[in-house]
Amino acid sequence: MDSEIISRLKEAVGSDYVITDEEKARPFLIDWTKRFRGRAVVVRPGSTEEVSRVMAVAYDTRTPVVPQSGGTTLVGGSIPDDSGRAILLSLGRMNRIEEIDTGNDTVTVEAGLILEQLHRAVEEKGRFFPLSFGTQGSAQIGGALATNAGGTAVLRYGNMRDLCLGLEVVLPDGRVMTALRGLRKDNTGYDLKQLFIGSEGTLGVITRAVLKLFPIPRGRQTALVGIPDLESSVKLLDRVKAAAGSELTGFELIQRKCIERVAEQLPGVELPGPVDDCPWWILAELSSQAQEGASLEAILAEAFEAGEVANAYLAQSLSDSEAFWRIRESIPEADAIVGNNLHNDVSLKISLIPEFLEVTVKRLYDAYPWLDPSLYGHLGDGNIHFNIGSIPSNLAFENEEGIRRITYEEVVKRNGSISAEHGIGQLKRGHFLALKDPLELEIMERISQAIDPRGIMNPGKLLADRKD
Numbered sequence: 512m513d514s515e516i517i518s519r520l521k522e523a524v525g526s527d528y529v530i531t532d533e534e535k536a537r538p539f540l541i542d543w544t545k546r547f548r549g550r551a552v553v554v555r556p557g558s559t560e561e562v563s564r565v566m567a568v569a570y571d572t573r574t575p576v577v578p579q580s581g582g583t584t585l586v587g588g589s590i591p592d593d594s595g596r597a598i599l600l601s602l603g604r605m606n607r608i609e610e611i612d613t614g615n616d617t618v619t620v621e622a623g624l625i626l627e628q629l630h631r632a633v634e635e636k637g638r639f640f641p642l643s644f645g646t647q648g649s650a651q652i653g654g655a656l657a658t659n660a661g662g663t664a665v666l667r668y669g670n671m672r673d674l675c676l677g678l679e680v681v682l683p684d685g686r687v688m689t690a691l692r693g694l695r696k697d698n699t700g701y702d703l704k705q706l707f708i709g710s711e712g713t714l715g716v717i718t719r720a721v722l723k724l725f726p727i728p729r730g731r732q733t734a735l736v737g738i739p740d741l742e743s744s745v746k747l748l749d750r751v752k753a754a755a756g757s758e759l760t761g762f763e764l765i766q767r768k769c770i771e772r773v774a775e776q777l778p779g780v781e782l783p784g785p786v787d788d789c790p791w792w793i794l795a796e797l798s799s800q801a802q803e804g805a806s807l808e809a810i811l812a813e814a815f816e817a818g819e820v821a822n823a824y825l826a827q828s829l830s831d832s833e834a835f836w837r838i839r840e841s842i843p844e845a846d847a848i849v850g851n852n853l854h855n856d857v858s859l860k861i862s863l864i865p866e867f868l869e870v871t872v873k874r875l876y877d878a879y880p881w882l883d884p885s886l887y888g889h890l891g892d893g894n895i896h897f898n899i900g901s902i903p904s905n906l907a908f909e910n911e912e913g914i915r916r917i918t919y920e921e922v923v924k925r926n927g928s929i930s931a932e933h934g935i936g937q938l939k940r941g942h943f944l945a946l947k948d949p950l951e952l953e954i955m956e957r958i959s960q961a962i963d964p965r966g967i968m969n970p971g972k973l974l975a976d977r978k979d
């Protein structure tokens with residue numbers, strides 16, 4: 512990068528917070544999967560004003576900017592290319608909680624706050640922030656908003672689009688849009704915050720947000736439930752929804768192999784008992800404000816009579832419940848130890864999922880008999896992590912294009928989505944551009960042109976390269 516630009520960046524944030532040394536910059540320039548690597552000058556602003564100054568320099572000099580929060584994206588979204596031209600804008604220093612308003616049930620935070628720290632802080636005030644997933648100890652609020660993160664309680668509370676009531680964004684030219692009103696109802700024109708949520712850093716830099724809070728659930732019932740076949744998963748979901756209504760908080764489908772792999776690879780994670788008697792398992796959770804709500808045990812007993820359930824472990828304590836969730840949340844880590852996984856986070860209408868899984872897995876095995884799929888996900892949201900590995904692991908990567916093509920063909924045939932959670936990033940851009948409706952793509956490109964006329968925001972991610 513030009514030394515003149517580097518000096519202006521040092522003026523903007525202070526020289527201690529501009530990292531040009533390749534060794535020191537390295538941790539910011541490699542992603543969680545270790546698959547994506549880039550080169551850039553790392554800039555670590557400490558306030559919205561500093562972000563604004565950095566963006567003004569970038570706009571003026573047409574320097575690409577890649578916003579980065581916790582770096583846990585699975586699609587290479589927060590890693591720059593290897594040209595060394597970009598600014599990697601790391602938001603981690605902006606981690607303050609500005610206000611917890613228990614009267615309005617909202618919290619105002621800076622974008623670099625780590626999700627788990629938010630959980631702890633609001634719990635001390637008797638409140639609950641429901642977004643939760645495996646990397647919550649690293650992922651930050653800005654990244655969760657920019658990817659519209661979901662997690663394990665979307666069924667009941669929604670994803671980040673539903674949980675956000677206000678946003679502050681620094682635009683590509685350095686101007687600041689502060690829309691931190693924290694209102695549940697506001698019909699004064701377009702809801703602009705929704706444009707930036709899920710935009711994967713391609714429209715602006717999220718610097719602050721107002722998020723919804725909830726009372727801490729008092730009653731919690733969790734069970735790890737063995738089912739005889741895939742069809743039973745949808746029948747059981749219907750049954751639990753009918754009996755428990757909005758108390759149903761989580762409904763995760765897990766292939767038996769995933770549980771066994773966690774036990775093999777991560778000896779610290781304990782299983783409640785043998786799981787070899789069922790091909791598929793469900794992690795179901797009900798939560799309620801009162802101590803007494805619907806009885807998960809009673810619902811499962813009825814499901815057992817109906818043949819939808821073959822085995823079940825009911826959590827007897829909070830620590831049992833946490834142990835069950837640890838199994839589910841350790842699956843990506845166990846997969847990563849075994850070898851390379853082609854991550855997928857497809858979504859479909861829930862009723863189509865059993866048939867989709869059977870047809871797609873068969874098609875894939877016919878083409879690649881050595882495949883080692885790892886299937887699990889948020890069934891209650893219609894979202895499956897259709898992850899594909901192989902033994903030896905390099906075979907899956909060598910055949911990645913073909914594997915993804917078959918998978919996405921089956922998704923698109925059923926009017927599903929190739930990304931329910933992780934977004935497009937650099938990993939799925941080609942498939943996204945080929946498969947998305949052309950008119951929807953055109954509208955997205957016009958929005959990007961209008962807000963980012965110089966095309967400096969996170970280039971190479973999501974949308975096609977600009978021709979100008």
Ligand SMILES: Cc1cc2nc3c(=O)[nH]c(=O)nc-3n(C[C@H](O)[C@H](O)[C@H](O)COP(=O)(O)OP(=O)(O)OC[C@H]3O[C@@H](n4cnc5c(N)ncnc54)[C@H](O)[C@@H]3O)c2cc1C
Pocket residue numbers: 543577578579580581582583584585588589602622643644645646649650651652653654655656657658659660661662663711712713715716717718843844932933936969972
């Ligand atoms: C093991 C594992 C489990 C996961 N489970 C889930 C899950 O259950 N549900 C789910 O939704 N996701 C899940 N993810 C994906 C990932 O954790 C989320 O997408 C997360 O929200 C990303 O947050 P982050 O802070 O790491 O963002 P990063 O990875 O740093 O960035 C993600 C994207 O947002 C952009 N961005 C970051 N910060 C800003 C900002 N301040 N302003 C504008 N753009 C910005 C980046 O440029 C990038 O495109 C999982 C990932 C892993 C590795």
